[in-house]
Amino acid sequence: MGVRNAGKTIREARIKAGLTQEQLSEGVCSVLSLSRIENGSAGVSPVTFQALMAHAGAPCEVYPIFASRTDFDCFYTLNRARFYLGSWQLSQAYEELNKLEEWNFADNKLYYQEYLYLNGQIQVRSGCADHHALYDLFSSALHITRPEIDYSDFHHLLLSIVEIELLIGVAQELLYLGKSDLCYNICSQIASYLANAEIDYLKKDYLYAEYAIVYTKYLLEIKDYKKALAIADHHRHKMVQNSEDSPLLELTFLTSVGYYHTGEMETAYIYFKNTFYAAHSIESYYASICRNYVSSEHIFVLDDYLSQMDDIPQITFPMKKAINTSDLTDGTYDFFSADVLTIGRLIHELRTEQGLSLTALCQGLCSKSKLSKIENDALQPDVFLTEALLQRLGISERGFTFWGSERESRLYELKFKLTHTRLLTNEQTENYLHQFHSLITKKDNTLMQRYTFDYNLLPSSPEECIQNLHTALAYTLPDFDIRFIYNYHLSHSELSILNNIGFQYRNIDGNKSKLYFAKLLDYLSVHSLDILFINNVFPLTLYKYEHSLYTQHHYHEAADLFTGSNHQLLKGNLATFGYFLFYYCQCLAECQQYEPATKFAHYACSIQELYELKPNSEVLKKYLWNDFSLHIS
Template identity: 20%
Template sequence: MNKDNVGSIILTLRKRMHISQKDLCRGLCTNRTLSRIELGERIPDKLLLDALLQRLGKSPDKLETILSEKEYMLFCQRRAIERDIIKYDFEKAKNKLEDYKKRKECKDILQRQYVYKIEAVLADEMEHNVGKSIYLLKQAAEMTMPNWEEEDKINFLLGIEEVQILLILAQNYSKIGCEKKAIKLLIKLYIYLETKYSDEEEKVKVYPRCAYLLANLLWKNERYEETVKICEKAIDLLTKNGVINYLEELMNIYSMVLKKQGKLKLANKIERQRENLLEVYSEYGMVMNERKSSILLVNTQSELFLCNEIIRYERINSGKTQEQLSESICSPETLSRIESGKRAPSRRNFNAIMNKLGIEKSIYSSYISANEFEVYEQKRNLSKHIARHQYEEAYNIFNSLREKMDCSIVENKQFILSTEVVLNHILGKISRQEALEKILEALSYTFEDYENGIYRTLSRQETVILNQIAVIYKNLGNRKKAIQILKDVLKSYENSKIDVMYHYSMCALVMINLSAYLEEEQEINSAIEICDKGIKLDLKCGRGNRLGAFLTNKACSLEHASDKERCIKYFRQAFYLSDLMQNIDDKETIKKYFEQKYNSDEIWY
């Protein structure tokens, strides 16, 4: 993305979808504020940007976001409140909410709406006062959706927070016996999400919960055909996108309906997959009743960075003193406070510092640069095909993407060269040595001397490249060097104040290869430790697409300890979860290996 170009993307999307400024910003901000954002005269905070893109049916998670330490702490406070509610520790949640409300940022409408939502959840779950909860939820809804109750269908735009509020409201209606009212609201939301949320990365955050609540009510009313269709769609959306929040609940309803319909073979398959998912939840400390809260679990996909860390690390790497970097921008004392996280830089100062350091960074950026949001969606589709080993399809998407990208921009040039190398290497079109030379060249565009240590948090593309460098070194027989590279990458993320869950995709990718290489080096305890860390990260982030790989690596590591019973358990879990998450190649590889190694097929369907 070009510097401060997020407004241009919003403008392009809005006009293409024939949405007026008034409809897009309704309840969020003024028309004038939105106009300034679209013209690049104002940078929205993360909450507002998320809401605007979500109302356009798009995921803000395709962008990398740079936050001040103060903004990040606010982000963490919200997460901590929600975790306490999920754990039924309502008193802690209430106290944290009171502290949260004292912050001056909470005067903003989106912050106040969030406070109302949490107060509504606490009124229900802590005070058992559903009537009060419904009142607070309606108040929250009115903040950004005025007169929403008067409309027979949803003719206005909704962000994730607004959908969550209405879903909790529908859940509360069913608690007080107003099932028809709950079903009516859920059907309206279901139709809205089906038709308006075109970006699956965003849709998967709320659609499954809507489907679960609706399917549960339809099941109780013996509307079996509708229940099956809703469950099948939601389960397919979740598994295609590697998400497990509400998956077990939907599978439970689905299997019960299938049994009612006499479809016992399919019901048995669903039950086996569900049982193995529950086993993993239980082993890693995820108690199921902790997941039944009114708070909507949202899978984590955001990529966050701290501006003070970026400035400090890049300044040190450039060899500049604070006095040299701050000259003509701000005082050295101000820069010192910025680097320590005690002060957030203004937009002008941040841009000036980045320019002086020779770095193309804006508050909202991406690992590729484009004015069309569809390019980011196509890039995600490419990544999904590569992850599923569908390389020919991936190559076709890549060729289409390349034609739409400006190769004079460093990030794009890096992405094109590195992706081409990865695909050509996998497809056997170039040798390992040639692949290594070319991919090192791609890395040098933004990071020249990685062998002397990784001094900063990496971008997604830099991590993808370093991971591939490690793969090539391993294939060339230098496994120790591959392990060291992956350890350095992982350490760079763990050294940041940003929780690794906000770099989930990259950390999980690195952990899978690192655990496999450690097992091959017979560093068994270290391999198992990385596998356990990866599984916990998956569950914490509501993700499941890599669970099969981690469980497989753990089973292979335990083979060295001749722990046959546990090996079989983890191979079985890996098989069923790989099948569930539509990782068919992985499932077949596990099955073939297990049958050859143990001369048995007893653990399959």
């Protein structure tokens, strides 16, 4: 079964929630538009689909059909902006958002609302926010869908994800403007709403974390320090488990402040130090914000090394002002318009733009005839074929979820758990893999490849691993030759397999290991890949390559791997960056570059501790002291 009908999905969610069309459409679209969506006579933009599903209390990942190419570009650009914002790369986030202005937000008020929210968050993270102006910005954005909202009583409303985010932003600005009682009221209602909302657990944990940042600040304001510490530390730990970089730095710093106010000075300084060095490693101004705060409040006496670290320069961004949205639509469109971009048409457009033949794209995934039918909308692809085709086109599928059959949904859920759940035990992994295997057949090439790859991550000898990885790769690319990688367009699974083959060779054949990683980085430079797809694969390539070179004692080569472009790439995945730096600083020390080795070791140890991997930090500190007399505080 292929991707399901959006209108049918929305109608089922509405009926299950016991809502009328009037209740569901409130703040999103007209009742007439919703009626047309449900009966299939009108299409629905992904952002509108998400808002309606959120109102229905149903899983609200977006639906992959677009009103036009501009609709897709706006949707995907917002995802890119969120990625950059989440990794504290504010200039890049700002540049992405400016593109939406050129496209007039695809004439969609919900894209514009999210655009305003993200611009407001850039102001917040830049450290130069005008709180009156930010309050007005967040309020204006919220009034696009909720013109008559009462901040003291909105518990009865059905809210979208962006509306929840905007309310959290409003609450924070109210706190800064001295209206702590109203801030508390909003926080309480949001906590109650999230407790009962049907949102996927990663998104819910993220929203809770954003709420916790504001609520913790409120608790510090009223001097309820024990509760502030408990809230900040609980959600900090959740972000560690989910490898969610975006709120982690702020929650770790607030945990530090909480420990300080409860008298645990040594622990407080450790959390502060970890926040500072982690933020400094990705060149985030948040490092300077934290250090300036503890200095101005006389919270700590800074150690000499930390106090002498360079300031990260502050970058200012022009504040956006809300415009009249009466000319923007609610995201519904004529389903029979020639501009409608189905998933098949999207694949066709991306393929032709990249000059790819049908044969080159579908190799090992499906027949040329089948791909042609998919592109012409004569055939709906299954969920996993769709993902693989988009990935081979350099697009990440993680921005939206595909709605398929019950079997596909269960497989997707299992794949999601195997991919996103941090620190699974071998028993948990085997259990998920057993369930996964029971749902697939040998004809499911991409799924068999995924199963074989994931099963190979369980402990086994390097030789056995390499053999199994080649078996996994052969499901889609039986004649693959790493020397000619430029001739291929590869999916996430295929690239991950190659990453792991190169890594397994590190102790068997160093030259083969270097060949695989060098070719993978060449592939990155040759092909046109989107940053969201790159971030899912290539930070791991760099870490595994660095680790492999270190293992082979090729210290100078490993030291040369940390270029400006590779640093930019690693910023997008802080946890992986920490692993990379763990080996990079050791290579610098081996090359007698002791000053940079000391700086990057501080980064590495702090990121390891940020992610609750203190044993790694202790091992690194001990090694650098014993072998090079380098002291890492």
